[in-house]
Amino acid sequence: MHRTLYDVLTATVDSHPDKLALIAGPHRLTYRDLAARVAGLAGRLQADGVRPGDRVVICAGNRVETVTAFWAALAAGGVAVVVGHEQRPERVRHVLADCAATVLLALEPMARSLTGLGLPASVRAVLPVGAEDTLFAGTPAPVDVISEDLAALVYTSGSTGDAKGVMLSHANMLTALDSLNEYLRNGPEDVFLCALPLAFDYGLYQMIMAFSQGATLVLERDMSLPLQVVKDIARYRCTVVPGVPVLFELVEQFSRFGMPDVSSVRCLTNTGAALLPRHIAAIRRLFPGADIYSMYGVTECKRCTYLPPELLDVKPGSVGQAIPNTQILVVDEQDRPCPPYQVGQLVVRGGTVMQGYWGLPDETARKIREHPVRGGRCLYTGDYGYLDEDGHFFFKGRIDEVIKVRGRKLIPRDVEEVLRSAPGVAEASVVCTALDDGDHDIAAFVAADPAAVDASALRAACRSGLETWQRPTRYEVLATLPRNSNGKVDKPELLRRYPVPTAALAPAGAPC
Structure with missing residues (x-):
C-alpha cells in the first residue's frame, strides 16, 4: 500500500x-x-x-x-x-x-x-x-x-x-x-x-x-504542432491520448495532409470543455479503433464523472456517472437533493476532495461543507447541472457565471447551445456582465467565417430558440476564440478585447 x-x-x-x-x-x-x-x-x-x-x-x-x-x-x-x-x-x-x-x-x-x-x-x-x-x-x-x-x-x-x-x-x-x-x-x-x-x-x-x-x-x-503530435502517436505507438476539443480540432484540420497509422490508440479522453457531436464524429474518423471517454472534473477534486464509451451515443450531452469511490449529488439553493432533470449545484463526496485553498479559510469554508445527506465533508463545486434518472450528470455551467436577468437565472451554456446550432458556427461563448444601472450585457462570441455568418443570422437563431430575456444584447463573430493554457475559452480575454460598449448601457428593454 x-x-x-x-x-x-x-x-x-x-x-x-x-x-x-x-x-x-x-x-x-x-x-x-x-x-x-x-x-x-x-x-x-x-x-x-x-x-x-x-x-x-x-x-x-x-x-x-x-x-x-x-x-x-x-x-x-x-x-x-x-x-x-x-x-x-x-x-x-x-x-x-x-x-x-x-x-x-x-x-x-x-x-x-x-x-x-x-x-x-x-x-x-x-x-x-x-x-x-x-x-x-x-x-x-x-x-x-x-x-x-x-x-x-x-x-x-x-x-x-x-x-x-x-x-x-x-x-x-x-x-x-x-x-x-x-x-x-x-x-x-x-x-x-x-x-x-x-x-x-x-x-x-x-x-x-x-x-x-x-x-x-x-x-x-x-499542442501548437498537431502534425508533430500525430506523427509521435504513430512513431511511438501510443495507446492513451488525452486531449481537449481544441487539440482534436487542430488534428482534424491538419489531417487533410494525411494521417499516419494511429491504430495503436486504444482510448482517447477529454475534459476541460465539452465534446460536441462534431468533435465526437471527427475523433471517430481519425481514430476509428479507439474508445472515447468524455469526462468532467474540477481542480478541487480532480475528477468527478466519466461517461463509459458504450454510453456515448446513449447519453448524448452527458459527462457521465461518478468515478469509482466517489459520490455525486445535485442540490437546490436550500441544500435539498434535486429530483432528476432539475438544475442545481453539484456536490462531490469522496477522498479526492481537496484539503482547501491555500491561505484562504473563508473561500475554503464556502466550498468544503457538511454533506446535506450523508454528513461529513464534501465539495460544493460551484457548477450547475442536473442528474438524469440513471445518475448521469449533465453540466450546464458555473454558478459564478450565472446572473439574474429580469428576476430569472440566465445560464450562459443554454445560450451557447442555441448559438452553436446556427449554420456555420463552430464554437460559441457567452459572457454575462451585470451593469451598474441594473441592466445586463449578454455578449455572444462565436467562432465562424465572418463572410458567411453575421449578427442577423445569430439573432434569428436566438429568436427561435430562446426566451426574450435570454437573448444576447450583442454579437461578435470571430475567426477563432482565444484560449488559456488549459485549452478552455478565455472569457476574461474576450471581455478585455471586446469590453462592454457604451451602447450596452441603453435602458432595459432595448431590442435584442
Missing part, C-alpha cells in the same frame, strides 16, 4: 528499472535513469533548505526537468507547485509570494525576470533550467511524510476570478490515481501521449498514471 505519492514512483522503479519511462524531446529515460535524476535533484533541494511541507515552485514547461523536479520535490518531503511557463512573470511572482515558496526552478529567462522583479523573502534558492549539471547534489536524506501531508498545490486557471492554490494531500492524489486507473483500465503496456501542460492537473495526472503503471510517457512541448 502506498503511503505517499512518491512511493508510486519508487515501487515502479523497483519493479521496472529498465523499462522506458519517459520520451521528452531528445531525452530517453528508463525508470532507473529517472530515479537517479530525481534523487540528485532532491538532494539539491534539501541542501537549499527544503524541509517537509516547504513549497517548490516549478516553472519550466513540458520538459524533462519539470518531470524530475515534481518527483524530486516529493522525495525531499516538499510540496510540488507546477505553474505555466508561458505566464507573465508578475503572475508567477504572485504564486511564489502566495505560497511562500522556498525554491524556484524555472527556465533561465523566467528566472532572470523574476530576480529582476524582486523575489519574495521566502525564496532561498533559484535553480535556472538550462544549467542541468548544477541541479544535482546526491542522495536525499529520508523524510517523515505521511498520506495526510500535502503533496501538491495546483493553482486554478483563474478563468472566473483570481487563481487559488488548491491543496492536495498525498491521500487525495492517490485516491484519484486509483480511480482513474480503474475506469481507464491503464496498464504497463500503455504508452501515454501528453501534449497538455503539466501545469494543468489533467496533464500532470497523465504523467502520474503512466509512472504508476510502469508505462511510457511521451511528453510533447505543447
Whole structure:
C-alpha cells in the first residue's frame, strides 16, 4: 500500500528499472535513469533548505526537468507547485509570494525576470533550467511524510476570478490515481501521449498514471504542432491520448495532409470543455479503433464523472456517472437533493476532495461543507447541472457565471447551445456582465467565417430558440476564440478585447 505519492514512483522503479519511462524531446529515460535524476535533484533541494511541507515552485514547461523536479520535490518531503511557463512573470511572482515558496526552478529567462522583479523573502534558492549539471547534489536524506501531508498545490486557471492554490494531500492524489486507473483500465503496456501542460492537473495526472503503471510517457512541448503530435502517436505507438476539443480540432484540420497509422490508440479522453457531436464524429474518423471517454472534473477534486464509451451515443450531452469511490449529488439553493432533470449545484463526496485553498479559510469554508445527506465533508463545486434518472450528470455551467436577468437565472451554456446550432458556427461563448444601472450585457462570441455568418443570422437563431430575456444584447463573430493554457475559452480575454460598449448601457428593454 502506498503511503505517499512518491512511493508510486519508487515501487515502479523497483519493479521496472529498465523499462522506458519517459520520451521528452531528445531525452530517453528508463525508470532507473529517472530515479537517479530525481534523487540528485532532491538532494539539491534539501541542501537549499527544503524541509517537509516547504513549497517548490516549478516553472519550466513540458520538459524533462519539470518531470524530475515534481518527483524530486516529493522525495525531499516538499510540496510540488507546477505553474505555466508561458505566464507573465508578475503572475508567477504572485504564486511564489502566495505560497511562500522556498525554491524556484524555472527556465533561465523566467528566472532572470523574476530576480529582476524582486523575489519574495521566502525564496532561498533559484535553480535556472538550462544549467542541468548544477541541479544535482546526491542522495536525499529520508523524510517523515505521511498520506495526510500535502503533496501538491495546483493553482486554478483563474478563468472566473483570481487563481487559488488548491491543496492536495498525498491521500487525495492517490485516491484519484486509483480511480482513474480503474475506469481507464491503464496498464504497463500503455504508452501515454501528453501534449497538455503539466501545469494543468489533467496533464500532470497523465504523467502520474503512466509512472504508476510502469508505462511510457511521451511528453510533447505543447499542442501548437498537431502534425508533430500525430506523427509521435504513430512513431511511438501510443495507446492513451488525452486531449481537449481544441487539440482534436487542430488534428482534424491538419489531417487533410494525411494521417499516419494511429491504430495503436486504444482510448482517447477529454475534459476541460465539452465534446460536441462534431468533435465526437471527427475523433471517430481519425481514430476509428479507439474508445472515447468524455469526462468532467474540477481542480478541487480532480475528477468527478466519466461517461463509459458504450454510453456515448446513449447519453448524448452527458459527462457521465461518478468515478469509482466517489459520490455525486445535485442540490437546490436550500441544500435539498434535486429530483432528476432539475438544475442545481453539484456536490462531490469522496477522498479526492481537496484539503482547501491555500491561505484562504473563508473561500475554503464556502466550498468544503457538511454533506446535506450523508454528513461529513464534501465539495460544493460551484457548477450547475442536473442528474438524469440513471445518475448521469449533465453540466450546464458555473454558478459564478450565472446572473439574474429580469428576476430569472440566465445560464450562459443554454445560450451557447442555441448559438452553436446556427449554420456555420463552430464554437460559441457567452459572457454575462451585470451593469451598474441594473441592466445586463449578454455578449455572444462565436467562432465562424465572418463572410458567411453575421449578427442577423445569430439573432434569428436566438429568436427561435430562446426566451426574450435570454437573448444576447450583442454579437461578435470571430475567426477563432482565444484560449488559456488549459485549452478552455478565455472569457476574461474576450471581455478585455471586446469590453462592454457604451451602447450596452441603453435602458432595459432595448431590442435584442
